[in-house]
Amino acid sequence: MRYSNLFGKTLRDFPKDEVSVNAKYLLRAGFIDKLMAGSFTLLPLGFRVVEKIKQIIRDEMDATGANEMLMPLLHPKEIWNETGRWETAKGIMFQLKKDNKEYGLSFTHEEIVMDLIRKRTQSFKDFPIKIYHFSTKFRDEPRAKSGILRGREFIMKDLYSAHTSKEDMEKYYWEVAKAYIKTFKRMGLNAKIVEAAGGVFTDAHTHEFQVLCEQGEDTIYYCDSCDFAQNKEIFEGKGGKPCPKCKKGKIIEAKAIEVGNIFPLGTMYSEKMHFHFTDRNGSKKPVVLASYGIGPTRLLGTLVEVFHDDKGIIWPKSVAPYGAHLISINSNEKADSVYRALEKEGIEVLYDDRETGAGEKFADADLIGIPVRLVVSPKTENRIEYKERGSEKIELLPLEDVLKKLK
RNA sequence: CGGAGUGUAGGUCAUCGGUAGACCGCCGCGUUCGGGACGCGGAAGCAGUGAGUUCAAUUCUCACCACUCCGACCA
Numbered sequence: 001m002r003y004s005n006l007f008g009k010t011l012r013d014f015p016k017d018e019v020s021v022n023a024k025y026l027l028r029a030g031f032i033d034k035l036m037a038g039s040f041t042l043l044p045l046g047f048r049v050v051e052k053i054k055q056i057i058r059d060e061m062d063a064t065g066a067n068e069m070l071m072p073l074l075h076p077k078e079i080w081n082e083t084g085r086w087e088t089a090k091g092i093m094f095q096l097k098k099d100n101k102e103y104g105l106s107f108t109h110e111e112i113v114m115d116l117i118r119k120r121t122q123s124f125k126d127f128p129i130k131i132y133h134f135s136t137k138f139r140d141e142p143r144a145k146s147g148i149l150r151g152r153e154f155i156m157k158d159l160y161s162a163h164t165s166k167e168d169m170e171k172y173y174w175e176v177a178k179a180y181i182k183t184f185k186r187m188g189l190n191a192k193i194v195e196a197a198g199g200v201f202t203d204a205h206t207h208e209f210q211v212l213c214e215q216g217e218d219t220i221y222y223c224d225s226c227d228f229a230q231n232k233e234i235f236e237g238k239g240g241k242p243c244p245k246c247k248k249g250k251i252i253e254a255k256a257i258e259v260g261n262i263f264p265l266g267t268m269y270s271e272k273m274h275f276h277f278t279d280r281n282g283s284k285k286p287v288v289l290a291s292y293g294i295g296p297t298r299l300l301g302t303l304v305e306v307f308h309d310d311k312g313i314i315w316p317k318s319v320a321p322y323g324a325h326l327i328s329i330n331s332n333e334k335a336d337s338v339y340r341a342l343e344k345e346g347i348e349v350l351y352d353d354r355e356t357g358a359g360e361k362f363a364d365a366d367l368i369g370i371p372v373r374l375v376v377s378p379k380t381e382n383r384i385e386y387k388e389r390g391s392e393k394i395e396l397l398p399l400e401d402v403l404k405k406l407k
Numbered sequence: 408c409g410g411a412g413u414g415u416a417g418g419u420c421a422u423c424g425g426u427a428g429a430c431c432g433c434c435g436c437g438u439u440c441g442g443g444a445c446g447c448g449g450a451a452g453c454a455g456u457g458a459g460u461u462c463a464a465u466u467c468u469c470a471c472c473a474c475u476c477c478g479a480c481c482a
Contacts, residue, residue: 012431012443013419017412018477037474092481108482142408149482156482208482219479258482280440295482330440359442366442377441389475 001322001341003352008033008043010364012065021215022301023147025313030365031300031321038144038152040095045368048321049156052295053187054134056318057157060183064175066130066159071112073136077102079111080262083272094138105138110269110291113160117287119274124164127277128172128288132159134296142309146217148301149257159292164277169288173264176292180209180260183294187303188316191259194220198263206263209294210256215305219255224250257302260294313369314390322350323406325370327361329377338384340378341399347406349374365389374402 008030018024026032031046042050058068077095080086086095086104094105106112137156144152159176163169177193184191191209198206208231210220214272222229223243228251237244240251267286270276276284307314315321324342326349328335339351350370351363358377365373368391375385383396386405397405 011418016419017414019476023475029458034474076480137482143478145476158414173425200426262480293482300480326437327441357444358440362442364443375441 001348001350003350003354005043006350007029008045010367011397018147020147020149020305021308022149022304024305025308025367026148026301028367029313031056034150036309038141040148040151040297042297042300045321048297048298049303049319051317052319052321053299054155055127055132055156056295057183057294058193059134060179060186062177063158064130064172065346066161067130068133069131070133070135071106071116072110072375073106074137075104075106075112075180077104079115080104081145083111083269083304085111091140092141094140101158106135107137107139108291109133109158110265110289111273113291114273114275114287114289115163116145117162117275121162122278124277124279127162127164129162129357130159130172131161132157132292146215149215149298149305150217151297154295155297157294157296161292162287163288163290164279166398167262167290168390169266171260173290177262178205178291179292180262180292183210184259187299187319189259189299189302191307192222192231193227193254194231194256196261202264204264206261207262208258209262211259211302212254213257213302213305213307216255216256218256218258219253221251221253223249224252224282225281244300257298257305259299259302260292262292263290265289265291270354276392291306303345308369312364312367315369315371317371319370322370323364324349324353324372324374325368325377327355327357327365329361329375329379330358331376331380337378338374338399341403342406345407347403349406364397371407400401 010030014125015027018027026046027034030043033043035041062347077086093107096103127215132158133156133197138153140150141150144150161169161172189211189341191211194208194210195205196208198204201234210218219232220229221239223246225248226243226249228243228245239251241251243249243251260279265383269289270286275287278288279285301317302314307316324347326335326339332353333374339349342349369387373389373391383398384402386395386397386402
């Protein structure tokens with residue numbers, strides 16, 4: 001992509017008013033645009049990062065045998081009445097009325113999934129079922145904040161699994177938990193599995209995937225030597241105390257960002273929605289449900305919170321909008337041919353072909369945060385300067401070596 | 408929803424009871440080109456919205472709206 005052809009230029013200044021790092025950097029670097037509090041456009045750069053995040057999630061979900069699909073966002077009131085959530089979720093659900101009919105905008109999909117599966121299954125042989133989609137969630141947040149981390153409209157991957165027994169559900173539940181940890185790792189994030197309360201979703205304890213970060217809005221307590229970790233909502237005690245689980249470690253209090261969660265919903269929804277299957281003996285039993293969420297747009301923000309310096313963002317390779325950022329300094333002809341060579345090899349490259357000062361191009365490269373910066377100038381002669389965003393090391397390499405490194 | 412702060416050019420900010428100014432960006436010309444370079448010229452604003460006070464309001468007062476932050480709540 002030629003920079004001259006890219007929609008969404010960088011801004012010279014940080015936007016005023018924005019305090020959160022993710023909002024400041026994503027807005028200034030041209031990854032997102034704000035329509036209103038909690039509602040953002042993903043500009044081409046931001047869109048590319050989110051697509052990469054989604055692809056990693058998709059890989060890992062598919063590896064568990066889950067099916068991707070897509071469900072609607074406009075829901076009839078009646079379906080929500082079946083579980084009573086039209087009333088209990090009123091605070092968070094956007095509800096609207098048109099010609100005497102009432103609708104809700106999706107803030108989650110349990111009811112829709114249940115309706116879908118119950119219409120299409122009868123026998124225990126049809127289970128388990130694992131289906132997911134990426135879609136927009138609307139939530140009427142009392143206060144949208146922290147840039148893109150808490151929006152009123154955001155993208156979420158939600159997976160739902162339906163089983164004939166609690167044991168089978170739990171087995172898959174932990175399989176997904178493992179897939180989640182792997183998913184976050186592939187983006188460079190170490191997530192902790194943290195026990196939490198289920199909120200509007202379930203009375204059972206659930207598990208959140210928390211990335212340690214000072215800017216996080218959650219407070220968690222975790223053990224420094226075993227895997228014990230609980231959210232503030234349910235943890236009893238204080239930091240510094242011995243771990244109640246292993247008795248050896250010490251409890252640490254920390255701020256964290258919740259990037260995913262999993263809910264062992266059980267049979268509560270299926271009982272309310274009269275969703276049963278016929279078992280081996282011909283008797284009706286309620287289906288056991290679980291749901292699992294990851295927020296790709298929240299991850300976009302989280303990655304910036306975790307990976308940045310005073311000059312800009314530092315994207316992990318796996319989610320960077322482009323693999324390389326090519327800068328031409330008074331050498332457009334040479335740079336053009338390097339650009340074509342990279343593209344030919346299938347390397348995703350952002351080529352800054354502007355007629356502007358070198359300093360501006362360097363500053364923008366640091367701000368945008370693509371992992372590898374390539375410079376072509378009269379100084380580099382027939383070679384190309386290669387520098388990684390997170391490092392100060394600069395190498396002068398022939399094109400073949402650059403191609404090798406980028407592949 | 409409670410509390411605090413902020414709304415002036417595309418962005419960041421000045422100004423001040425007498426109808427608006429800088430820098431950046433943008434457009435044109437030229438010189439430049441290794442860390443946001445320079446010169447000259449130019450375009451760009453109903454000062455968030457509404458009301459009040461006043462001879463006169465961007466400036467003072469009130470209301471509303473929007474945004475940011477703290478709290479409550481929450482992926």
